[in-house]
Amino acid sequence: MPPETNRKGAKGGRATRSEIVAAADRLIYESGYGDTSFSDIADAVGMSRGNFYYHFRTKDAILDAVIDERQAATRAMLEGWAAEADDPIARICAFIRILIVNGEKIREHGCPVGTLCNELAKLDHNAFPGAVEIFAQFRDWLTERFTELGRGEEAQGLALRVLAFSQGAATLYTAFRDDTWVATEVDRMCAWVHELAAQ
Structure with missing residues (x-):
């Protein structure tokens, strides 16, 4: 098989794998997770079971890929918020407002991080x-933002308070x-952040 065909085939395989993970x-x-079967995923991408097994041998392997993708998407989202605003208050409020930005999905299915953690636990x-590492990404990022606000030793506690609010509200x-x-x-939560920064 010519090299060019090989390259296209590899690219096609990566695209198919990404489609399965999505x-x-x-x-x-x-x-x-418990109520999602191999057949459900294969049907969703219009793929035979034989072709499906070429990419993933077990449902746990798919779950690992989903979690990896969610971790990467979380990193990209946090980096995007950091690039959009220099103000730590604006960055923290961007996290809080995810309840509004993703409101329809959260209203129907809950927080994707919280629901998955609960089920796997x-x-x-x-x-x-x-x-849980996805929550840790949020915690650490929020801790950095509260540190930028000069909250020092209480920064992580404040970060967890914001996380607790978002999970309870979701x-x-x-x-x-x-x-x-x-x-x-x-x-109200964003107003609290502004008040905290003014102290």
Whole structure:
């Protein structure tokens, strides 16, 4: 097979794998890991089981790839927020406002990080630490922002408070489907950040 064909084939394989991971990510988020089967993912990408096994031999391997992709997407999102604003207050509020930006999905399915962590914890799954690492990315990034605000030793505690708010609000958003309440709480949390910075 000529080299050019090899290159195209490799690129096509990477594209197919990415398509599988994207479909699995969506299905795991919407239905849960336990209720998402190989067949569900294969059907979502229109692929035979034989071709599917060429890319992933087990469902756990797909889960690992989904978590890797979520970690990479989280890093890219945090870097984007850092590039868009120099002000740590604006950066923290960008995180808080994710409840509004992703409001429709959160209202229907909850927080993608929180729901996955909860399910994997109940299953005592080996992939649980990888899912928790996404929360750690948020915690560490928020800690850096509060450190920039001069909060020193309390920076990590403040970061965890913001994380706790976002998880609690996401859970209640899914339960009550109240857009107005979420918008009000997001505004209040951002006001708290501004007050904290002024102290």
